[in-house]
Amino acid sequence: MMTEEKRTIHVLKDEKLGVDREYVAVDRAANVGEMIVIVEPENTSGDVANAGHYGLIIEDDSVKNALIADFKGFDNHFVLDDGIQRVGEAGNYYHVLEPTDIVHIDGERYRLEDRKAEVGERVFYVNKENGKSDGIDTIVTSAGVDIVYVREYKDDTGEAVCSICHGYYYVLTPVQDATEPKESDVITVLANLGAEVAELKRTVAHHQAEFNALREQLAKVASGGGTKMELTGNFIADIIIGLKKAGL
Incomplete structure (x- = not known):
């Protein structure tokens, strides 16, 4: 039987955005392309993923009613060299990691907001067609009708960027953590x-x-x-x- 994991926060790098992002573990069947976390291993032979290990679903093995996951690239320790393993053959012993709108940049938490930015706000470019970003944040210096002008920076291709069209960036709003009264x-x-x-x-x-x-x-x-x-x-x-x- 699976262990209970209610709204546990996991911080992992979002490969598309290029920044660390907060995920919540949800008890449901995974789809190809989603990340999972093992909550209860199917056996304890030592050559399979253990509780707390992360993986990426890369294939749906409908013949064996299981999914194939790639556990490489998550700092997981395995006996198997390739890190490829079937999951779900004995039932859903994993949880799916669903992304939240909270990201971590330079140790601070920010909420991704899809809106027009104001002068002084922090933003970073994102291609809304494929969801990819270079993960480089900058500050809005002025706002126009169709674009915002930002502090110039070089993207991951080395090209200088000084403006971004509306609809092609996220506003990064600082998240204030609740603190106990002194x-x-x-x-x-x-x-x-x-x-x-x-x-x-x-x-x-x-x-x-x-x-x-x-x-x-x-x-x-x-x-x-x-x-x-x-x-x-x-x-x-x-x-x-x-x-x-x-x-x-």
């Missing part, structure tokens, strides 16, 4: 929260004092205290002011 950040948040709570307490205490004073004046009215003039004039004004101060 201890100092937590302390700052708690300190700010404490200050806000203290301010709230002072505000409540102030309103309580205003309310107590207003209640005392109302008690005087109820007991017959004060003059008629105070009740109809100054006292009413004091009540209104007290209500406003209390936020009522």
Whole structure:
């Protein structure tokens, strides 16, 4: 029975793009031209691919209901010299590696975005007809109606490149990895929260004092205290002011 491998990220070179790319392992049947990763070897004789080894499906052997994979070029260690091996004869003991839109360049992660680039953004050329690229990134210096002008560079043929047509490049957008909050950040948040709570307490205490004073004046009215003039004039004004101060 196959081992479980949920959304495991594998970083391998994308030969067409010429850069390292992130792949996810998916439990399904492979097609010719796809890369796979072994998750459970069919036997343990030592002359076959082991768990974690990568291969490229190069042929569909329908007679034996299996696929032929080439395990050369992936830093795999084998007893067999040619690295060619059938897979799937005893069932799907591999997972297919499906490409994501995340690539690695100079140790940084970027998302491939198929859109018009803006000045200052990082791009690299790609032939949309065959998906191939020289894997050389550059910076957009200005943008026109049909093309973007870039910092001049030499492609893999040695030809100087200073512009790329729209639709023939990918925009490389940096991917920000989620980071855990630092201890100092937590302390700052708690300190700010404490200050806000203290301010709230002072505000409540102030309103309580205003309310107590207003209640005392109302008690005087109820007991017959004060003059008629105070009740109809100054006292009413004091009540209104007290209500406003209390936020009522």
